[in-house]
Amino acid sequence: MALTSSLCLIALLLVLPCCLGHMHLAKYNFRRVLHPQYTLYWNYNPTDRNLTFAVRVQTTGWVGFGISPNGGMVGSDVVIGWVQDGRSYFNDRFATAQSTPAIDMQQDWFLISAEEENGYTTLEFTRNYTSCDGNNQDRNITVRQ
Numbered sequence: 001m002a003l004t005s006s007l008c009l010i011a012l013l014l015v016l017p018c019c020l021g022h023m024h025l026a027k028y029n030f031r032r033v034l035h036p037q038y039t040l041y042w043n044y045n046p047t048d049r050n051l052t053f054a055v056r057v058q059t060t061g062w063v064g065f066g067i068s069p070n071g072g073m074v075g076s077d078v079v080i081g082w083v084q085d086g087r088s089y090f091n092d093r094f095a096t097a098q099s100t101p102a103i104d105m106q107q108d109w110f111l112i113s114a115e116e117e118n119g120y121t122t123l124e125f126t127r128n129y130t131s132c133d134g135n136n137q138d139r140n141i142t143v144r145q
C-alpha cells in the first residue's frame, strides 16, 4: 500500500512539471498545427461574439499571427507579441507591405496571457468578431457554425 502510494506520488511529480504550464490550453476546442513549430488554438463565443486564440510556438523571439483576406501578408490584420525579461509585449498591427507591420492606431486585439519557457512562447489573446476600428486597420472575422 505504502509502496503503491509513493509510486503514484513519484509518477505525479514526474508528470506535473511538464504539463502545469500548458494546462490553460486544454480549454480550447479547436487546434491546428500550422507549422511543426507553430500550433494555433482557438475558441469562439457566439454569446459575446468574440474569439480567444492561443499560439504556442517554438521560439524565444517574437510570434506573429495574422488574418489575411487572400493568404498573403499585404492587407492582413496582424498581432505580434513576445516575452522578454519576464515582461510581455503585444500589439494589434496592420500589414501594408511585406515588412514589419505598423501598430494600429486603435488596438482591438487584447493579450490574455504570455509565457516563455523551455524554448516555447505561448500567447493567449482575444478579439471581437467585428472590430469598430474606424481606420480600417482590422479584418472582420466571420464565424460559420
Ligand SMILES: *[C@@H]1O[C@H](CO)[C@@H](O)[C@H](O)[C@H]1NC(C)=O
Pocket: 048, 107, 108, 128, 131, 132
Ligand atoms: C467587444 O464587444 C463588446 C460587446 O459587444 C463591446 O462591449 C466591446 O466594446 C467590444 N470591444 C472592442 C475592443 O471593440
Ligand SMILES: *[C@@H]1O[C@H](CO)[C@@H](O)[C@H](O)[C@H]1NC(C)=O
Pocket: 045, 048, 050, 051, 110, 126, 127, 128
Ligand atoms: C470575450 O469574452 C470573454 C468572456 O467570455 C471576455 O473575457 C473577453 O474579454 C472578451 N473579448 C473581448 C475582445 O471583448
Ligand SMILES: *[C@@H]1O[C@H](CO)[C@@H](O)[C@H](O)[C@H]1NC(C)=O
Pocket: 130, 131, 132, 136, 138, 139, 140
Ligand atoms: C466590420 O464590421 C463592422 C460592423 O458591421 C463594420 O462597421 C466595419 O466597416 C467592418 N470592417 C471591415 C474592414 O469590413
